[in-house]
Amino acid sequence: MTRIKNAFTAADGSRKKAFIPFITCGDPTVGTTEKAILAMVAAGADLVEIGIPFSDPTAEGPVIQEANIRALAGGVTTDDAFDLVARLREDGVEIPLVFMTYANVVYSYGVGRFAARGAQVGLDGVILPDVPFEEKAEFDEPLAAAGLELVSLIAPTSHDRVRQIAAASKGFVYCVSSLGVTGVRTNITTDIGAMVELVREATDVPCAVGFGISTPEQAAAMAAKSDGAIVGSAIVRILAEHGEDTMPYVEEYVRAMAQATHAA
Amino acid sequence: MENSPTSRGRFGDFGGQYIPETLMNAVIELEEAYDHWKDDPQFVAELDDLYRNYAGRPSLLYYAENMTRDLGGAKVYLKREDLNHTGAHKINNALGQALLAKYMSKTRLIAETGAGQHGVATATVAALMGMECVVYMGVKDMERQALNVYRMRLLGAEVRGVASGTGTLKDAVSEAMREWTSRIDDTHYLIGSTMGPHPFPTIVRDFQAVISAEAREQILAAEGKLPDAVIACVGGGSNAMGSFYHFIPDEGVRLIGCEAAGRGIDTWETAATLNTGSVGIFHGMKSYFCQDSYGQIAPVYSISAGLDYPGVGPEHAMLHDSGRAEYVAITDDEAVDAFEYLSRTEGVIPAIESAHAVAYAMRLAPTMTPDQTIIVTLSGRGDKDVAAIARYRGEDLHD
Known part of the structure; x- marks a missing residue:
């Protein structure tokens, strides 16, 4: 079983709800990111998405855009992100770790080189929000050859595309809850249940919901209709507010969110 | 890959x-x-x-006689997209x-x-x-x-x-x-x-190709032969793609795109993507971009807001790699000089973007012979730039 699949599987082999926090690597320092991820793991995170910052993150709302700017201003690079994963594995982190970044970050590094380095440091997968189904082979094939899973995204506008995307998906399916960019939302109006149903008709790959989730109630509601909840902006905002002293706040928040997700 | x-x-x-x-x-x-x-x-x-009765097409192909005489080489024609309604292509x-x-x-x-x-x-x-x-x-x-x-x-x-x-x-x-x-x-x-x-x-490209469809007919009517070169400025590349498109099969026609060099292609303050960039993926396309070795998009610079873009359209990237089109870099200084030159010489104030194309024509025409012709696309008019050029020349003029 891959580490990602394991994150969605309970000890008795049944499907388990996963809580998936996101953090931007190097916001404001890589040391902070490392400590925050260790805090998340201690608080019950099942998988962590690590953002490699990009200068022009077109799928992100203002909160994560600013995190990207802070991280790049601090000088963080793709190599630093790989080194971070290597250190987290040395720290004893066993849950799956995936990178969330943009096509150009991977392309400019060289997809094959990126995949090889990822496999070497113990990375499990990659999420590329600007690589849709039609463009994915260019990335998926080198990543898969190195044993890494490219996560597929589906959106509220995907409709007839869901089946095709889900049937070819690996790791987990990232179900985008809402139109627009990342960021906290008061209400999620999309019929998530119907989207997840379409995914399940095509694959048994788990399906987690992200975009707009910030409260334990939202996490529980989304996880109840799917296999997990993904939270980014809300965590990045805590980091922005508390900086280096953020660990207790992150741990407390992730614990509440993970509990709500697991109980769904 | x-x-x-x-x-x-x-x-x-x-x-x-x-x-x-x-x-x-x-x-x-x-x-x-x-x-x-x-x-x-x-x-x-x-x-x-709409093109005829709203935009005012076809746009003129104007023989720039003063400029031609002054430069002393190839005949220079201006494709007057600046005369369109709203003042640009x-x-x-x-x-x-x-x-x-x-x-x-x-x-x-x-x-x-x-x-x-x-x-x-x-x-x-x-x-x-x-x-x-x-x-x-x-x-x-x-x-x-x-x-x-x-x-x-x-x-x-x-x-x-x-x-x-x-x-x-x-x-x-x-x-x-x-x-x-x-x-x-x-x-x-x-x-x-x-x-x-x-x-x-x-x-x-298809909607802008009307530029070269007209220009090709107009130059054949005026000169009885195809031009030796077509010159246009390139930011994302729409007026250049439109100017080049119907000439692409005509192998004898040089297609020349003028990128914004800003303060020079050997400085960081440049927007000359094909001259200084590398292949990447951004804004939905694989093409050339100004970027660092980790794929972070560079903060480019040009005096021209319309050319101040770190990428270029994918068809230009193809024409660049195949060698069918050439891409040169024009500095702020050269563009401003051309802006002033065309204003004084022909009574036509070009957009600062288009002035990059005019600048290269000023360099190229004297190296050619009087039986040769150049078409320069004037993608827009320069009224919008007057205050900025005045400031560039040290005059405190504001819109």
Whole structure:
């Protein structure tokens, strides 16, 4: 079983709800990111998405855009992100770790080189929000050859595309809850249940919901209709507010969110 | 590395559709609508009527006799896109896409703009067709092109300032893309250049190809032969693609794109993508970009807001790699000199973007013979730039 699949599987082999926090690597320092991820793991995170910052993150709302700017201003690079994963594995982190970044970050590094380095440091997968189904082979094939899973995204506008995307998906399916960019939302109006149903008709790959989730109630509601909840902006905002002293706040928040997700 | 076999809209290795899944059905719907309507007699007739009776096409191919005499070489012709309604080539594409959007039952247009010419063109067609219009513009560009901001508002458009990144065209494109993902059903994203995800580079090129379709006929009528060179400025590359397109099969015609070198291609303050950049993936396309070794997009610079963009359209990337077109870099200083030169010599004030093409013609024409001809596309008029050029020359003039 891959580490990602394991994150969605309970000890008795049944499907388990996963809580998936996101953090931007190097916001404001890589040391902070490392400590925050260790805090998340201690608080019950099942998988962590690590953002490699990009200068022009077109799928992100203002909160994560600013995190990207802070991280790049601090000088963080793709190599630093790989080194971070290597250190987290040395720290004893066993849950799956995936990178969330943009096509150009991977392309400019060289997809094959990126995949090889990822496999070497113990990375499990990659999420590329600007690589849709039609463009994915260019990335998926080198990543898969190195044993890494490219996560597929589906959106509220995907409709007839869901089946095709889900049937070819690996790791987990990232179900985008809402139109627009990342960021906290008061209400999620999309019929998530119907989207997840379409995914399940095509694959048994788990399906987690992200975009707009910030409260334990939202996490529980989304996880109840799917296999997990993904939270980014809300965590990045805590980091922005508390900086280096953020660990207790992150741990407390992730614990509440993970509990709500697991109980769904 | 191979592109994905399922990828659509390729120009050689370049192009594609690198966009969020949220937008995929929107671009597929756009491609289907475009393929359905582009040759439809009613659509073609309606667009032709708009070109003639609203935009003022065909635009003149003007023999610049004073300039020719002064430079002492090839005959120089100016393709006068500056004489179009709204003062630039941008109206060609704005009319075409807005008409297509109307046929698709869209009621709202969004657009990005750099110099403001595309924003003005979009605001204009939105007013004409009774559509809602929101234009994204970098805050730095709003400052250096204040007149165009007011023009857009006068035309009934909402102008939203974009403060992220460098506050220029790149950031306006990013923000327009973000906005499109949040509102798709009633909204068409009217991209202003031959860039972005497929089918935009093809659609914009087709609507701008009217420039070379006319110019080819006009030069044959005037000279009885094809030109030796066609010169146009390149930011994203729409006026250049339009100027080149119908000459591409004519191998004897040199196609020359003029990029903005800013303070020089050996400095960081440049926007000459094909001269200084490398292949990457950004704004929906694989093409050349100004970027660092980790793929972070560079904060480019040019005096010209319309050329101040870190990428270039994928078809230009292909023409560059195949060698069919040449891409030269023109500095701010050269462009400003050309701006002033054309004003004094021909009584034509060019847009600072177009002045980059004029500058190269000034360099090239004297190296050629009087029986040779050059077509320079004047993509826009320079009224919008007068205050900025005055400031560049040390005069404290504000719009």
